[in-house]
Amino acid sequence: MTDTVKQHRDLSNAKDMIVCQGVNKWYGDFQALSDITATVKETEVVVVLGPSGSGKSTWIRCVNRLEHHQSGNIIVDGVELTNDVRNIEKIRSEVGMVFQQFNLFPHLTVLDNITLAPKWVRKLPKAEAEEKAMELLEIVGIPEQADKYPGQMSGGQQQRVAIARALAMEPRIMLFDEPTSALDPEMIKEVLDVMKGLARSGMTMMVVTHEMGFAREVADRIIFMEDGEIVEVGTPEHFFTDPEEDRTKLFLSQIL
Amino acid sequence: MTEPTSPNVTAGGRVQLARPKEPYIPPREWIRDNLFSTPFNSILTVLFTALVFVMTRGMLGFIFGHDRRWEAPATNLRFLMTQAYPDEQYIRVWFTFGWILALAGLSLAAWNAAPRVGYRNLARKAASVGVAVALIGLVAPAMSTSGRLQYVLIGAIPMAAGIIALKILDNHDTRDMSAFVVQVLVVAGIILSLWTVPYGQHTFVDGAARVDSGTVAQSTKLPLTIMLLVIIAAFYVGRTIRPHFKQLKAVLGGIWLLSPFILTTLVLRDPAFDSGHLLSTDIPIGLAFALGGGAILWLLSSAKAGETGRIAAAIILVLAFASFLTPMRMIVRIDALMLAGAALSSATFAGSREARLRFVGGWMGAIVIVNWLVTATNTPSTVFGLPTGTFYGGGLTLTLIITSFTLIFAFPLGVTMALARTSKMPIFRVMSTAYIETIRGIPLITVFIFFAIMLPLLLPDGMEVAKIPAIVIGYVLFSSAYLAENVRGGLQSIGRGQHEAAEALGLTTAQKTLMITLPQALRVSIPPLVGQAIGTFKESSLVLIVGLFDLLFIARNVIPNTSGFLGAQREPLMVASFIYWAGSYSMSKASQRVERKLGLGER
Numbered sequence: 055m056t057d058t059v060k061q062h063r064d065l066s067n068a069k070d071m072i073v074c075q076g077v078n079k080w081y082g083d084f085q086a087l088s089d090i091t092a093t094v095k096e097t098e099v100v101v102v103l104g105p106s107g108s109g110k111s112t113w114i115r116c117v118n119r120l121e122h123h124q125s126g127n128i129i130v131d132g133v134e135l136t137n138d139v140r141n142i143e144k145i146r147s148e149v150g151m152v153f154q155q156f157n158l159f160p161h162l163t164v165l166d167n168i169t170l171a172p173k174w175v176r177k178l179p180k181a182e183a184e185e186k187a188m189e190l191l192e193i194v195g196i197p198e199q200a201d202k203y204p205g206q207m208s209g210g211q212q213q214r215v216a217i218a219r220a221l222a223m224e225p226r227i228m229l230f231d232e233p234t235s236a237l238d239p240e241m242i243k244e245v246l247d248v249m250k251g252l253a254r255s256g257m258t259m260m261v262v263t264h265e266m267g268f269a270r271e272v273a274d275r276i277i278f279m280e281d282g283e284i285v286e287v288g289t290p291e292h293f294f295t296d297p298e299e300d301r302t303k304l305f306l307s308q309i310l
Numbered sequence: 311m312t313e314p315t316s317p318n319v320t321a322g323g324r325v326q327l328a329r330p331k332e333p334y335i336p337p338r339e340w341i342r343d344n345l346f347s348t349p350f351n352s353i354l355t356v357l358f359t360a361l362v363f364v365m366t367r368g369m370l371g372f373i374f375g376h377d378r379r380w381e382a383p384a385t386n387l388r389f390l391m392t393q394a395y396p397d398e399q400y401i402r403v404w405f406t407f408g409w410i411l412a413l414a415g416l417s418l419a420a421w422n423a424a425p426r427v428g429y430r431n432l433a434r435k436a437a438s439v440g441v442a443v444a445l446i447g448l449v450a451p452a453m454s455t456s457g458r459l460q461y462v463l464i465g466a467i468p469m470a471a472g473i474i475a476l477k478i479l480d481n482h483d484t485r486d487m488s489a490f491v492v493q494v495l496v497v498a499g500i501i502l503s504l505w506t507v508p509y510g511q512h513t514f515v516d517g518a519a520r521v522d523s524g525t526v527a528q529s530t531k532l533p534l535t536i537m538l539l540v541i542i543a544a545f546y547v548g549r550t551i552r553p554h555f556k557q558l559k560a561v562l563g564g565i566w567l568l569s570p571f572i573l574t575t576l577v578l579r580d581p582a583f584d585s586g587h588l589l590s591t592d593i594p595i596g597l598a599f600a601l602g603g604g605a606i607l608w609l610l611s612s613a614k615a616g617e618t619g620r621i622a623a624a625i626i627l628v629l630a631f632a633s634f635l636t637p638m639r640m641i642v643r644i645d646a647l648m649l650a651g652a653a654l655s656s657a658t659f660a661g662s663r664e665a666r667l668r669f670v671g672g673w674m675g676a677i678v679i680v681n682w683l684v685t686a687t688n689t690p691s692t693v694f695g696l697p698t699g700t701f702y703g704g705g706l707t708l709t710l711i712i713t714s715f716t717l718i719f720a721f722p723l724g725v726t727m728a729l730a731r732t733s734k735m736p737i738f739r740v741m742s743t744a745y746i747e748t749i750r751g752i753p754l755i756t757v758f759i760f761f762a763i764m765l766p767l768l769l770p771d772g773m774e775v776a777k778i779p780a781i782v783i784g785y786v787l788f789s790s791a792y793l794a795e796n797v798r799g800g801l802q803s804i805g806r807g808q809h810e811a812a813e814a815l816g817l818t819t820a821q822k823t824l825m826i827t828l829p830q831a832l833r834v835s836i837p838p839l840v841g842q843a844i845g846t847f848k849e850s851s852l853v854l855i856v857g858l859f860d861l862l863f864i865a866r867n868v869i870p871n872t873s874g875f876l877g878a879q880r881e882p883l884m885v886a887s888f889i890y891w892a893g894s895y896s897m898s899k900a901s902q903r904v905e906r907k908l909g910l911g912e913r
Contacts, residue, residue: 150814151814153814171815
């Protein structure tokens with residue numbers, strides 16, 4: 055295993071982008087998140103690992119309030135998430151999200167999928183939004199698919215469109231919720247390549263994934279979760295070579 | 311060794327072979343494989359062939375029976391279509407028909423909606439029609455030998471043409487032509503026959519039916535010929551202007567939507583319409599509220615209005631309520647209440663010049679629509695009702711008027727109800743659920759009786775409603791409840807992921823609903839929605855319960871009670887059934903095409 059491991063960067067002076075303090079969440083009586091406290095700095099790439107059912111997705115979905123937490127604070131780019139609708143809309147237009155199932159709008163073409171939110175939320179003129187969308191499609195490598203419908207594309211292409219759609223809002227933070235889990239193996243690479251490029255460009259990213267290679271190569275920090283709580287936090291180097299907790303060791307021994 | 315048949319080579323260098331052609335199956339084998347494959351299937355085939363034969367023969371025996379009185383519907387065709395619309399004003403009916411055909415022709419061209427038919431398919435269809443016509447002559451009981459011969463000979467022409475064409479055309483001929491051209495040619499042939507074939511002239515003179523020999527009346531064949539020319543001309547005009555006129559579809563959609571209103575109020579109305587009341591009362595009131603109210607709202611929505619504005623709005627509200635205590639036209643009270651509501655909310659719309667202009671513009675639009683609706687239902691001599699309570703355009707016209715108005719209003723109301731029922735706000739959910747469940751528990755006939763007979767009694771003084779608008783209001787409320795349930799089914803089929811993706815992009819709830827969930831939900835609900843539209847069309851015949859003369863009532867009750875056609879009930883009923891079937895079938899066909907077009911993007 056001699057994959058490139060990302061060099062450690064000192065981000066202690068960078069701005070806090072996502073701050074979670076003692077976040078708790080319950081589904082009925084079941085506690086899905088318990089006392090989650092973590093901070094994501096500007097330009098930092100944080101990968102969240104953990105067995106299924108450990109609360110990774112629930113946590114990341116709390117960050118743009120697709121799920122509501124019941125106690126604790128989540129502060130995104132200086133704005134606290136509460137029930138105030140204006141705060142939520144402000145946060146959501148600054149936080150891009152990519153889903154496991156892509157969730158493209160099947161009745162719109164690729165171009166319309168990407169330009170919809172910039173036109174209606176950012177009030178961008180149509181021509182400008184389309185120009186921007188074509189640039190993004192260029193970046194994710196499928197400009198020739200602009201007029202197709204999602205149903206006519208492969209999963210990997212759809213996920214790249216979904217990334218372009220999120221980027222079109224010019225977000226300051228990108229959340230990825232298992233972006234490659236629904237893809238065939240030969241398509242995973244094309245999506246990961248786009249994500250790597252994004253990380254290199256200085257985007258703040260929070261990624262839930264099972265791709266260990268990606269975590270090792272791109273992450274600044276890895277957070278390991280189990281049973282709704284954070285078990286261990288560390289650099290990839292530390293995490294993959296010298297984990298402290300027994301639960302982390304067990305997890306790594308199962309997947310590596 | 312023969313040459314390989316043009317292999318296609320892929321980028322990878324693999325040779326792609328052309329798909330092998332379907333082997334020719336001789337008819338005998340086809341019949342054996344598909345109809346007599348097992349003893350059980352053979353029994354079924356024989357049994358059902360016999361059944362179809364007996365039923366067809368029975369039907370033909372009915373149609374060609376010696377005691378059939380087809381002159382009853384033939385003489386009363388105009389009666390079935392429009393009831394007793396005065397002869398000298400009949401041009402209004404033809405104008406309406408022509409208007410609809412012109413729009414249809416333009417739309418066919420604008421949406422490029424006419425399907426293509428392959429030559430081989432066409433030849434097969436021609437042959438089948440020929441066989442069917444010839445079979446009529448062979449199978450029908452009680453027909454003279456010369457009659458049989460006629461049918462067989464007429465059927466032989468398309469049959470022969472079709473079979474010859476099939477022989478000439480290659481098995482894999484891919485040429486095709488527009489179905490519009492085919493249909494126009496068929497209709498043109500029928501109309502040509504009206505000018506040449508002596509079908510006989512059916513007239514009703516002095517209480518007695520008279521049949522003269524010769525071709526049909528000039529007043530039938532001439533307008534029909536013009537109608538054909540109108541739709542052809544409209545189609546080619548549409549095709550010519552389509553490339554130069556970007557908004558053509560939007561404009562046509564708007565005209566389609568406005569047509570029922572324009573046609574019923576301006577064209578199909580009482581020819582002796584009393585416009586004095588309209589000019590002296592209805593229009594001035596509407597104008598006063600549109601302009602005066604607009605000016606008040608312009609001032610109130612200014613940023614400087616502040617507390618004074620709120621006081622002014624409160625005064626308007628008090629005045630509006632006070633108007634109910636003094637005798638006054640109902641429309642004034644309604645307009646005043648609307649103005650009070652708008653004045654109270656005007657602070658919300660305060661802002662830039664454009665925002666204020668939009669607000670005032672919206673007010674004027676609302677006033678025009680509401681005043682038009684009230685005037686149309688309230689004034690005795692619009693199309694909707696004469697002072698005597700009868701109505702000129704009965705028959706199919708009435709059926710179509712009720713159906714189209716009901717569908718136009720029920721659709722938005724039903725969609726709103728569906729959204730309310732799936733909304734997160736408990737008050738909306740409870741109200742819409744209560745409404746839907748109440749309406750669905752009431753028979754349609756009860757709704758009709760209530761709205762036609764009870765509603766006028768319940769209205770406040772100074773407000774009247776003619777019978778047809780009353781019926782339409784009831785029918786709209788009834789249909790929208792069912793429509794809401796169909797749309798709700800569609801809304802619930804939209805996955806959670808779609809909602810989340812829209813929310814994650816920062817779309818507001820309204821934007822998410824209008825642009826993401828509703829378009830997908832409506833697409834899913836097309837089949838049940840069209841089913842309901844067909845139901846609305848057919849069930850409108852229940853208006854006979856409140857004494858309106860729709861298509862079915864005229865066919866079943868009026869014609870058989872007319873001197874000269876006493877007791878002739880089955881023939882008009884059969885014609886009416888055919889008209890209902892043709893309408894429903896074309897709706898169904900159109901919806902299938904829409905579905906196929908919309909389904910393009912999805913796998």
